[in-house]
């Protein structure tokens with residue numbers, strides 16, 4: 001059996017501890033994305049965990065119970081921290097493990113850290129309570145909160161030697177981020193409505209008689225809710241199809257990571273398409289076993305021992 005051994009450059013003890021913290025955050029909180037991230041070789045897995053932990057912090061500020069003014073202050077502080085990371089001002093023994101890990105990751109990989117500023121921009125749009133008239137408007141928001149993460153991820157993955165069209169890799173990653181985010185918006189339509197947020201474009205809501213919103217377990221009276229959901233599902237599928245052009249540009253394990261992330265979300269989309277009103281009754285999710293299956297399938301080109309290790313770990317952490 002031929003096994004590929006990934007080089008693992010020396011990492012100091014404080015940086016290792018910082019990465020361990022980020023991996024623990026990813027393992028416990030990334031209910032869907034952890035399955036893909038776990039498929040990467042160690043240096044890339046650590047870097048993706050650092051990106052995830054930073055993004056999680058930004059998201060948690062936006063979604064938490066703090067007063068809006070306090071959220072704004074916390075976001076401004078996080079932006080200032082990001083500037084320190086970018087300037088290389090965070091020491092290895094800094095008390096913030098996410099900043100330490102992100103600093104190390106951004107030196108090891110060519111990640112465009114401005115993407116994390118865009119993520120903060122997106123969460124600030126949430127704080128301002130912005131709504132979106134058209135898909136073009138919503139796409140701008142989705143590019144900030146998800147497209148940017150796709151572009152950062154490609155910096156970690158790199159592209160396969162000899163792959164064609166790699167100058168478009170970041171563009172496809174961005175589009176895949178949009179596909180994931182639109183799926184996420186459909187899945188969370190009820191929860192967001194309860195928190196006073198509407199993401200779906202107002203012109204789509206009007207077209208399907210859904211302008212009254214979704215803060216109840218049944219569709220707005222007289223609306224064509226299923227029609228709205230199917231319309232957005234088609235839009236998300238087109239984005240997935242375009243974003244999947246990234247896959248042939250990636251090495252095998254990065255490709256497996258992206259296939260797992262996207263595959264899990266595509267299955268969520270299938271469920272939503274089959275039963276649109278399910279998103280009004282609660283959160284649509286896949287059982288841990290199904291997510292592990294999707295991840296293992298992405299890995300099927302790899303050796304059997306890696307496949308079974310990944311399956312065991314993912315089922316244990318996300319039953």
Ligand SMILES: CC(C)=CCC/C(C)=C/CC/C(C)=C/COP(=O)(O)OP(=O)(O)O
Pocket residue numbers: 029030031032033145146147149150151153154173174176177180181184258261
């Ligand atoms: C190329 C590439 C890797 C593209 C993907 C980029 C990416 C990971 C975008 C994140 C978008 C998204 C739906 C976040 C939701 O996180 P959440 O914590 O709310 O998700 P969850 O509730 O499903 O766990």
